[in-house]
Amino acid sequence: MKEKFLLNPEITFLNHGSFGACPKPIFENYQHWQLELEKEPVQFITKKLPALMRESREALADFIHCDADDVYFLSNPTTAINTIMRSLPLQPGDEILSSDNEYGAMDRTWNFYCKKSGAKYVRQHISMPVVSKEEMIAEFWKGYNSNTKVIFLNQISSATALIFPVKEICDKAQELGLITIVDGAHVPGHIDLNISELNPDFYTGTLHKWMLAPKGSSFLYVKKEFQDRIDPLVVSWGYESEMPGQSQFLDYHEFQGTRDMSAFLSTKAAIRFLIENGWTQKSAESKQRILNHYKFFCDLLKSEPICPVTPEFLGQMCSVPISTKKPVELKELLFSKYKIEIPVTKLNGNFYLRISLNAYNSKDDLDKLAEALKEIMEQTDLLQ
Structure with a gap:
């Protein structure tokens, strides 16, 4: 599916939720x-x-x-x-x-x-x-x-x-x-x-x-x-x-x-x-990938899910609570060094790493994010 989109292939795009991504035919x-x-x-x-x-x-x-x-x-x-x-x-x-x-x-x-x-x-x-x-x-x-x-x-x-x-x-x-x-x-x-x-x-x-x-x-x-x-x-x-x-x-x-x-x-x-490409099924696959990985990323970042890990609360996005005093630096490092586009959101004084997926994403994208976060935790003070 990635070939049907105009996204830069050098970027791991885990931020569909912000502004979307438009396929070539559309x-x-x-x-x-x-x-x-x-x-x-x-x-x-x-x-x-x-x-x-x-x-x-x-x-x-x-x-x-x-x-x-x-x-x-x-x-x-x-x-x-x-x-x-x-x-x-x-x-x-x-x-x-x-x-x-x-x-x-x-x-x-x-x-x-x-x-x-x-x-x-x-x-x-x-x-x-x-x-x-x-x-x-x-x-x-x-x-x-x-x-x-x-x-x-x-x-x-x-x-x-x-x-x-x-x-x-x-x-x-x-x-x-x-x-x-x-x-x-x-x-x-x-x-x-x-x-x-x-x-x-x-x-x-x-x-x-x-x-x-x-x-x-x-x-x-x-x-x-x-x-x-x-x-x-x-x-x-x-x-x-x-x-x-x-x-x-x-x-x-x-x-x-x-x-x-x-x-x-x-x-x-x-x-x-959406109809011709069976998007209902592709959306369901992205939702399942979120459900499969949400707890993993929470564990990795030493936090807890903010809701039951069920389709009642989660769709193609999830927000992982993080502890950081440098949210802007964290987001910029993920993009500049690791070529990962992902937002760090803030609400009521708390910070979250928000993962959003669509059909152009694969498990490899999430694996790349996990490896980048592990390295950041080992080498910097951006994630405490």
């Missing part, structure tokens, strides 16, 4: 759309693009199981959450309940909003190691009170790689009349996603991570009852349009000035690649 489709745009920009943007975007949305909607009119493309989940954030009518004292496992950019987004609105962002502590899904859920809801109006939760944590029980939390939030916002950046193409069954009010995810699409391809799903409450982040021609489409929601959000939509138009090619 990237070629991406370049095809860029070329079509440049051949005749006016005709492409004004005449062809609306229908092509509709086809891409329909393909995506079928893949993530929602109505094509309830979802639109944007560059990244950060943009999606900022769009939602700026339309929330929270009052001073209202609370947004989250976890202390959220992505740093999202924490910053909500902190910004709360400074402006007087609302409160609650990062509910999740104990490590996680013992069970039931205890995780119970601990999360300890942060709830009568002021809680919004639930914001990642389905897979970027720093800790933990899969959160979002379905159970969304179900209870609906019973309590709370707005539910799910950050699923790591979910599409990684673990099963059925938005209709999950039933959030808002859901954002990427295509450029585990769906293997070109960089800058993501989506925002908004439940129909909330669509007329969400203002466009950028006001453009779709606002009070002279030629309105069937959906004001899409008019407001889909076209916001001149943009290269080629990454979005590659959606069908990405889904086709």
